[in-house]
Amino acid sequence: xxxxxxxxxxxxxxxxxxxxxxxxxxxxxxxxxxxxxxxxxxxxxxxxxxxxxxxxxxxxxxxxxxxxxxxxxxxxxxxxxxxxxxxxxxxxxxxxxxxxxxxxxxxxxxxxxxxxxxxxxxxxxxxxxxxxxxxxxxxxxxxxxxxxxxxxxxxxxxxxxxxxxxxxxxxxxxxxxxxxxxxxxxxxxxxxxxxxxxxxxxxxxxxxxxxxxxxxxxxxxxxxxxxxxxxxxxxxxxxxxxxxxxxxxxxxxxxxxxxxxxxxxxxxxxxxxxxxxxxxxxxxxxxxxxxxxxxxxxxxxxxxxxxxxxxxxxxxxxxxxxxxxxxxxxxxxxxxxxxxxxxxxxxxxxxxxxxxxxxxxxxxxxxxxxxxxxxxxxxxxxxxxxxxxxxxxxxxxxxxxxxxxxxxxxxxxxxxxxxx
Numbered sequence: 485x486x487x488x489x490x491x492x493x494x495x496x497x498x499x500x501x502x503x504x505x506x507x508x509x510x511x512x513x514x515x516x517x518x519x520x521x522x523x524x525x526x527x528x529x530x531x532x533x534x535x536x537x538x539x540x541x542x543x544x545x546x547x548x549x550x551x552x553x554x555x556x557x558x559x560x561x562x563x564x565x566x567x568x569x570x571x572x573x574x575x576x577x578x579x580x581x582x583x584x585x586x587x588x589x590x591x592x593x594x595x596x597x598x599x600x601x602x603x604x605x606x607x608x609x610x611x612x613x614x615x616x617x618x619x620x621x622x623x624x625x626x627x628x629x630x631x632x633x634x635x636x637x638x639x640x641x642x643x644x645x646x647x648x649x650x651x652x653x654x655x656x657x658x659x660x661x662x663x664x665x666x667x668x669x670x671x672x673x674x675x676x677x678x679x680x681x682x683x684x685x686x687x688x689x690x691x692x693x694x695x696x697x698x699x700x701x702x703x704x705x706x707x708x709x710x711x712x713x714x715x716x717x718x719x720x721x722x723x724x725x726x727x728x729x730x731x732x733x734x735x736x737x738x739x740x741x742x743x744x745x746x747x748x749x750x751x752x753x754x755x756x757x758x759x760x761x762x763x764x765x766x767x768x769x770x771x772x773x774x775x776x777x778x779x780x781x782x783x784x785x786x787x788x789x790x791x792x793x794x795x796x797x798x799x800x801x802x803x804x805x806x807x808x809x810x811x812x813x814x815x816x817x818x819x820x821x822x823x824x825x826x827x828x829x830x831x832x833x834x835x836x837x838x839x840x841x842x843x844x845x846x847x848x849x850x851x852x853x854x855x856x857x858x859x860x861x862x863x864x865x866x867x868x869x870x871x872x873x874x875x876x877x878x879x880x881x882x883x884x885x886x887x888x889x890x891x892x893x894x895x896x897x898x899x900x901x902x903x904x
Contacts, residue, residue, distance in 0.1 A: 640774020765818020
């Protein structure tokens, strides 16, 4: 695979009329992308076997597994802001991200020996805390190292590499289990090896991008230290509101895939590969949609991208052929992630003062994560009361209304970004 990191010679005039010597997608983005690829191979290979491993091998009840899965899905949201604050306060985002990646790698070691619900829950919590710590500092380094006019593309390249790992992880896990039936410990050992490789790459080759130092080198005086009131910036608040409202109508992928199964005609054995299909669509579209966001507006792409999610909801439940429903759902879901995941970080990093960049990104990601947790919990009740088809159609209609309302804030968000 070849990734072009330069469309035109460095030193050209940017979209803002200033001269930039930084390439559109530089070494920082590619290095962090490979780190994320290796880490996602590790985490997603575990995710693919975790339900079977915990219930069939460890012997947990479905109720105990449900509690652990809730921790796996949501605990990272509780520490994202702390990771962003530490990166901004220390101006050492690389080493804060390294701490997060390292904590997840250590958790992989203990997962090999953990038994019982309490021990496994502690290991899973440590792993997800590591994810929460590392995400915002990593995205802040990408934002700092990339010219403003190319942020969408840079995050698209990073998310593409990240998603290659997310697609490879389940395939590696199922391949190992096919070669070694019942070899869950083999999968865990291979997962640990990929996690260690990612941590080593970041520590040894990852550039030490320091946000405040870089800003001072480009524009003169060193920005002041991080202050909590920087997160009350009037430019950031509309993004948090828009992201929160849309997030409340973004249900978990698992529900969408279960609705596909309920659609009929899909063998349950194919269920894990739904995740792979979505990730493949995401990685193919991440860079093109990121470049589109740079041209037409990132907030516009973020908001309109939720219409792809509406399409995924409807494809999963409308009376169409099984093949069309499956392909359409996975393609639209991948499109939704390509239009929102990296794009929201690109927006948030430019809506706060430079000394609060990690924390601003973390604040947006935390709002989204918490809103989606509430959405999944609420949708479970709605599914029980109305059935999958009516419940999904109801959420789709509400999301269309929310997109139309959020569209009134698009111009303000796209016009509020700072360029440092």
